[in-house]
Each structure stands twice: as structure tokens, then as C-alpha cells.
Amino acid sequence: MTETDAPEPTPEQAALFARVRRMMLIAGLTTALAVAAVLVAIGYRLYRAGGSAPATHSTVTLPKGARIVSTAVAGARLVLTLDVGGAVEIRTFDAKTLKPTGRLTFATEP
Structure with missing residues (x-):
């Protein structure tokens, strides 16, 4: 089998490739930031929940009848x-x- 050589991209194609790479980088960073925010929110809720509240025993008096x-x-x-x-x-x-x-x-x- 022979390998075909890809021709060198034209300047317009090279500019398009660079734009696509830049947009993919922005999309990847945005996704990573969103995932990090969700993980921080989950961690915060777990940290704040800590343990369960201690059991309390209380008697509330109601009016007669x-x-x-x-x-x-x-x-x-x-x-x-x-x-x-x-x-x-x-x-x-x-x-x-x-x-x-x-x-x-x-x-x-x-």
C-alpha cells in the first residue's frame, strides 16, 4: 500500500485550522471550568452537611383542650x-x- 501525501494547506486553510483549534481550546476550558464548579458545589454541600444534627428531646406545652x-x-x-x-x-x-x-x-x- 502506498501512502498518499497530504498537500500543504493554503494560507486560508491554515487560518481556518487555527480558528478551529482556538475555538476547541475555548470550549474545552469552559467545559473544564463547569465541571470544576459542579465538583466544588458538591464538595461544599457535603462539607456543610457534615454529620447529622444531634437528637433533641423537647416537650411543647399546648393550651388545655x-x-x-x-x-x-x-x-x-x-x-x-x-x-x-x-x-x-x-x-x-x-x-x-x-x-x-x-x-x-x-x-x-x-
Whole structure:
């Protein structure tokens, strides 16, 4: 088998090859930067998560005759909906520390 010799590229072709190489270099560097950013974000989240929060034991007192209608978690908050003698009340607590963060009561207009 004989090998064919590739002819020397013309100046226009050489300029085109140089442009393509430059664009590929830019695309490769951009991809490497994006992959590095994703790895940094994953590492940051793993580092921040660290370990699990220590178990807490807490007793929250409710008004006499109150009953819990529903519970929900909203972000870093624990939300309790209470029925207190026929009136609806919403109490929020910090999910990690279980400290009260808010209280919302509802009343009807006279």
C-alpha cells in the first residue's frame, strides 16, 4: 500500500485550522471550568452537611383542650395547626432546635 501525501494547506486553510483549534481550546476550558464548579458545589454541600444534627428531646406545652389538626415541614420550620376550643391556631417551630418561632391565631369578625 502506498501512502498518499497530504498537500500543504493554503494560507486560508491554515487560518481556518487555527480558528478551529482556538475555538476547541475555548470550549474545552469552559467545559473544564463547569465541571470544576459542579465538583466544588458538591464538595461544599457535603462539607456543610457534615454529620447529622444531634437528637433533641423537647416537650411543647399546648393550651388545655387543644388538639393537633395537622403538621407540616416548610423549609427549616415545623408547622403545627391546632384546634383550641373551636379556634384555629398555627404555631411554627425551628426544625433543628424545636424552639418556637411564630404563632398565628385566627378570629372571626363580630
